[in-house]
Amino acid sequence: MIYDLIYLLILLVGILILIENRLNRIIFFSAVQGIFLCGPVFQVHSYKDFHSWVLVGIILVFKTFLTPYILYLTIKRAGLSEHTNPRFGYLLTLIFFIPGLFMSLMVSESFTDIPVHIDKISVVYVLIVIYLGILSFIARRHWVALIIGFVMFENGVFLLALILHKGLPLGTEILSFFDALLVIVAAVALQARVKRYSKYKVGKE
Template identity: 60%
Template sequence: MFYDLIYLLLLLSGIVILIENRLNRVIMIIGLQGLLLTVPVFQVHSLTEFHSWILVAMLLIFKVILTPSILLWTANRNKMMEHTAPRFGYLATLFFFVIGLIGFLNISRGLGELPAGIDRIGITYIFLLLYLGVLTFIVRKHWIALIVGFMMFENGIFLLTLILHHGLPVGIEFGAFVDAILVIVAAVALRFRADVIQKSKEATA
């Protein structure tokens, strides 16, 4: 029941990211989502396992501190617009989410036997988090919001590989930290582009 509440909070944070129109809040909420990801680690792995604490440390470093900080720094450094809105409007975005909700509820009913300690409602929340990540990536226009959508999708992938770790390669959960690399590369590319534009303006002045 406690872990279902965490999954629900992850899902609700994803819904807020989908409809929130202030970039700073979107970035802070994706950081909060990274913090919430530390709890399900102990649903699967023991408190005494070294692997558990490695995962928690990486979550705190990459998803709670590093990537949100880089996004905030890039947005402030390049003086980006604070407000953003869905590409198709809020009503259409809500409609797309409801369609996904109905679809994944039907899918979860058809699932077979799940790992011990994992119930269908938790799996449904994870599938919806994945869907929210994809939906955010599709309906958002601002590039930071697009990256946040990708990060949310990666968070869902992390949870899915975490709970289905039996039979999967050891350490496969670490693949879900690729979003940190994406954010760093995007921030550097954007900063380089801004410098090039500034130099071209100075040359033509």
Template identity: 25%
Template sequence: MSLQVAAHINSFLAAFVLLTAFGMLVQRRMYGLIHLFAWQGLFLSISTAIVGFVAGKHHLYISSLLTLSLKVVLLPYILHVLILRLRIQKEVETVVNVPLTMLIGVALVIFSYHLTAPVRELSTLVTRSTLAVALATVMIGLLMMITRRHAVTQIIGFLAMENGLFFAATSATYGMPLVVELGVALDVLIAAFIFGIFFFHIHTTFDSLDVDQMARLKEGD
């Protein structure tokens, strides 16, 4: 596999990561969201392995495996169980104005392209062009957290943001040191557990995971 081909495949995977980010932005069903999240993790993991191969950085293989086990298998499984336990698997969320959200997403992609253009000029890495996609994925994850009202979807938005950050690290500097990556992975895992516990409490207190319900603090009004 030559360098050119690897860069080619990597840009394809970057495109798919971006596509899944947009898919998550407009997906209404819980299970669909989790599947998209798992797909994004898979593309990310393959992309990391390819970058590791191209750059000859072998610790990237480990973080690729870490991504695969954590973001493709474990986190989707935890979310799946959570949704089953909370009995919200049939819930369909109303997404406000899908075309407008998509247009904002496209604007974010253009913005991050503009933002990373100077870096692209300076960098000599094979992966320099995917930095814009990584930044756009972070921003779209943020946009998802803003536009969604359901607590579980907001968490998935958060995890998608983390995916974007990981991707940015891989494409900008061939990955963070392994210690940092292990720490982040552990953090995300712990966060997922804590979110799970919080969801149960929110659900028992408010009978719903709609965060709008939490705007009321007093019981009286």
């Protein structure tokens, strides 16, 4: 029961990420979602397993601290506006959420090898999180929100791989690194672009 609640909280945080209009809060919610990812690790693996704690450590370092910190620092250094809005408005964005709900219910029926201790509703929640990540690519404009959308999509894939025992243990650990790598590359590219623009502006003046 407690794990079903954790999956639900991950989903609700994903909805907040989708509709939030301040970048700082979006980054904060992404960090919170990263914290909640630690729960399902102990649902699948024993807390006595050393690998479980290694995986939790990776999640906390990369998803809860490093990725949000790099994004926040990049926003401050680049002097970007903290406000962002969905491309199609809040109401239409929430309407787009409804098809994902029904698709997740249908897709979950195709999973026949779910472990006994994993409830079907948990799989539905995870599939919706994946859909929310995809929807963020469509509904969001700001590049930071787009990256957070990718992180959310990757979080859903991470959970799906975890609970279905696919590609463990190496696959889930690689996924834990991948979004942080993307954020680092994007942040460096943005800062380089800002510096070039500043030099061009100064030279023009």
